[in-house]
Amino acid sequence: MTRPATAQRTLDVALGDRSYPIHIGAGLLSDPQALVPYLAGKQVMVVTNETIAPLYLETLCATLPDEFDVRTVILPDGEQYKSIEQVGRIWDALLEAGFNRRCTLVALGGGVIGDMVGYAAASYQRGVAFIQVPTTLLSQVDSSVGGKTGVNHPLGKNMIGAFWQPRAVLIDIATLATLPGRELSAGLAEVIKYGLIRDEAFLSWLEENMAALRQISPEAVIEAIASSCQIKADIVADDETEQGVRALLNLGHTFGHAIEAHQGYGNWLHGEAVGAGMAMAATLSERLGFISTADLKRAQAVIESAGLPLAAPAGMGSNDFLVRMRLDKKNVDARLRLVLLDAIGDACIDDTTSEALLCELIDGYPRA
Amino acid sequence: MTRPATAQRTLDVALGDRSYPIHIGAGLLSDPQALVPYLAGKQVMVVTNETIAPLYLETLCATLPDEFDVRTVILPDGEQYKSIEQVGRIWDALLEAGFNRRCTLVALGGGVIGDMVGYAAASYQRGVAFIQVPTTLLSQVDSSVGGKTGVNHPLGKNMIGAFWQPRAVLIDIATLATLPGRELSAGLAEVIKYGLIRDEAFLSWLEENMAALRQISPEAVIEAIASSCQIKADIVADDETEQGVRALLNLGHTFGHAIEAHQGYGNWLHGEAVGAGMAMAATLSERLGFISTADLKRAQAVIESAGLPLAAPAGMGSNDFLVRMRLDKKNVDARLRLVLLDAIGDACIDDTTSEALLCELIDGYPRA
Incomplete structure (x- = not known):
């Protein structure tokens, strides 16, 4: 089987009025054209974790023009923090910022961040926009597609959550350089x-x-x-x-x-x-x-x-x-x-x- | 304007594959035929509050044949308890019972119970069935239709929630006799x-x-x-x-x-x-x-x-x-x-x- 070599790829996930593109390439995180077209309004909450924040948070925020009101939330890193309490911290930040239902959440991190931010978006004011920027191979090939969001419960994994589709997924394979x-x-x-x-x-x-x-x-x-x-x-x-x-x-x-x-x-x-x-x-x-x-x-x-x-x-x-x-x-x-x-x-x-x-x-x- | 007098009425809320009926009448709570057709599987969790439980919980549960695994959750009564913590108690009960995604939640109470149970259903295993049995006039005319579910946050009312449609709404106007x-x-x-x-x-x-x-x-x-x-x-x-x-x-x-x-x-x-x-x-x-x-x-x-x-x-x-x-x-x-x-x-x-x-x-x- 032969597959063509390509430098950048875009796929479309076809889900009717919930369809969205997946952009795959190197350097998307620092491209000002990558994120902006998918923002719902002027209010942007970027959520990441303590491991990813020092590596990529500033780069991503720097791509957003001044007209956007950009806030950030940095959660602890790890599956053990994939909980309703951590999602509650995202909701707190959104409400403290006074963000309305035209805001956009950006999930910068692996599957845990993507799942929690997606669920936070699904439930904030009964549903707001979100964009996935997955930084691990697992999240790039798994949670990028399918709209599964949620958190763990002490009695079971992913037991609390929602189906909620992102507006876009930006996969920057340059992030794999820092992946263990x-x-x-x-x-x-x-x-x-x-x-x-x-x-x-x-x-x-x-x-x-x-x-x-x-x-x-x-x-x-x-x-x-x-x-x-x-x-x-x-x-x-x-x-x-x-x-x-x-x-x-x-x-x-x-x-x-x-x-x-x-x-x-x-x-x-x-x-x-x-x-x-x-x-x-x-x-x-x-x-x-x-x-x-x-x-x-x-x-x-x-x-x-x-x-x-x-x-x-x-x-x-x-x-x-x-x-x-x-x-x-x-x-x-x-x-x-x-x-x-x-x-x-x-x-x-x-x-x-x-x-x-x-x-x-x-x-x-x-x-x- | 003349409107016909009627003893029982059924409306259909037309939402494509999320359409559902609203049955309005006297005595529906004690009718074994009312609830059963809308149960998704054999697992049933009836959620109510401390005010409604002594009035109607036993009556409703008694209408369900023995083949159903019926559990109950009784929450405190009042808008001040419309919180993510109380929804968490519903999730705990579902997981402790080992209920899967074919279970059905039944909301027996006013708008607070309906909104919380609807949100618990929307988020449990990314969405399970629920049935509304509203017992206040407000919830009968308001939350019966529209699929708005959710909880309050200290910084705003109904800030956390989901759009999630019930399988059916059963409005028993006999419950208004006990309404202040x-x-x-x-x-x-x-x-x-x-x-x-x-x-x-x-x-x-x-x-x-x-x-x-x-x-x-x-x-x-x-x-x-x-x-x-x-x-x-x-x-x-x-x-x-x-x-x-x-x-x-x-x-x-x-x-x-x-x-x-x-x-x-x-x-x-x-x-x-x-x-x-x-x-x-x-x-x-x-x-x-x-x-x-x-x-x-x-x-x-x-x-x-x-x-x-x-x-x-x-x-x-x-x-x-x-x-x-x-x-x-x-x-x-x-x-x-x-x-x-x-x-x-x-x-x-x-x-x-x-x-x-x-x-x-x-x-x-x-x-x-």
Whole structure:
């Protein structure tokens, strides 16, 4: 499969009157033309975290002409701060500034910032505009598309939130230069997921280009982000509020969310948990005869080549998984629904797997 | 104007795939056929307050067959508890029960309960089903239609929330028998509002039937509720997310919200503040030459006949009004937008009134 090398790409996420563009390139953060066309009015609240603020906040704010009333909120960094209390700090800042429903929120940061700012925007005065400026690979390929926003609750991840679409997403791949390698790998987990669930040719491309991606080769990175966003956009366009096919995007996430919740948010990175979760889902798929052993090994190899774990966390028993998996949003009434593989490049929803079989798989699964 | 006497009425709020029915009658709360068709799955969370729980909670729960997993949350009663913290208690209960996204929330109570439960439903797992069972006249004619949900913030009323439509609204007018007279009058403020902004014939009918309404004559009450909901439904269908004509529903509310916030939520009832606010808006409309002095007197008379205040609160100065009116959601950037009357039965949006003129009006306006 050949894919053209490109310096900048724009995709459109087609959602009727909630459609928006995703711009992907190097240097967008410092481009005065990038952000301004998407601002709803003159009031702009840029929200970021303590890690990203010293790197990019001044650069981004400097692109905004003087006529804009620009305020900033800097939240603590980390999944453990993805809470309604932190969203409350954004609301406080908006009200203290006297911002009205024509204001725009800008999310500058990773998925945690994007999800919280999106939810803050969805709920402020019953909904205001927001723009995503994702600075991690994970958020660039995942939360850029789909309009999922929200926060964690002590009893479950992303349990409180809204579907709320941004006006635009600006992906500046220059921000990946400051991203720790472990977080780059975590982002690659979602990239691999798109290949596994929908596009065998893209998975082959990833197998060939994994080294270039881990070295942040701009052409490879732009290609991987654009392909990932396009696959997700196609799925989301079919199913904006996750009634059907969109659930396939949860490959590895049912296991992964249980791992994150059990380990305490922020100890395993989301992408790491998804990597191990995809390996678990692939193993179950092979056990059920949905895929061959060769396909399982191929899935495991690509996950491992991205620097991701295959094993589950030490000390996490089958009951630790099940108690959290039963809370999964895909479940209907009391029945577990899992995303499994029918082939490399083709995922399916399974609600026939018994808890007993699942326990057996988990009990026998390797531990880190 | 003649309107037919009816024992039960059903209206449809037409919002495409978010359309829903409003059933209005006596005894719906104890009818097993009323609620069940609108439940999304088997998990049901009924949320009410400490005042309503002893009156109607058991009756409502008893209508649900054993196959449903029915849980309850009882919140404190009052506008001062319309907060994100109380919504958090609903989320806690949902997660502790292990409820998934096929659950249904039932709001049993007045507007505060309806708004909080609606917002809890809008945000739980990014949106679950809810049903409104409004027990006050105000909530029956106001929050039954429109999908506005949310909570107050210390810096402003209804500043946090979402547009989220119920699956159905069940209005049992038998609940008005336990409603304090002061709250009945507060509900009549919104009923009068519909006549003032949109329907001169309905306002005439109200002038003739005010005594019957204050005595809770079933036929008059059903007629007033049905007409009010129909007027609101027509407006909302034109403008679901309040970009244009829907703002007319805010007649009296810009002044009214300032009164409520200044007095402390819960001291003036919402409808009382709206009554005085409509009288203030009518007075400004006359001052600007939009309506005649006779029309002003007619508006004041019908408000007063419902047992509502015409005067503003003692000790509330023009700056106390303005500081809060500047935060109003209708404003665009820094410009105040007011709903005024062009005639009895015809409202308009005005953004030409200067703060100086407004101050003069408020300073010279009667105080209670």
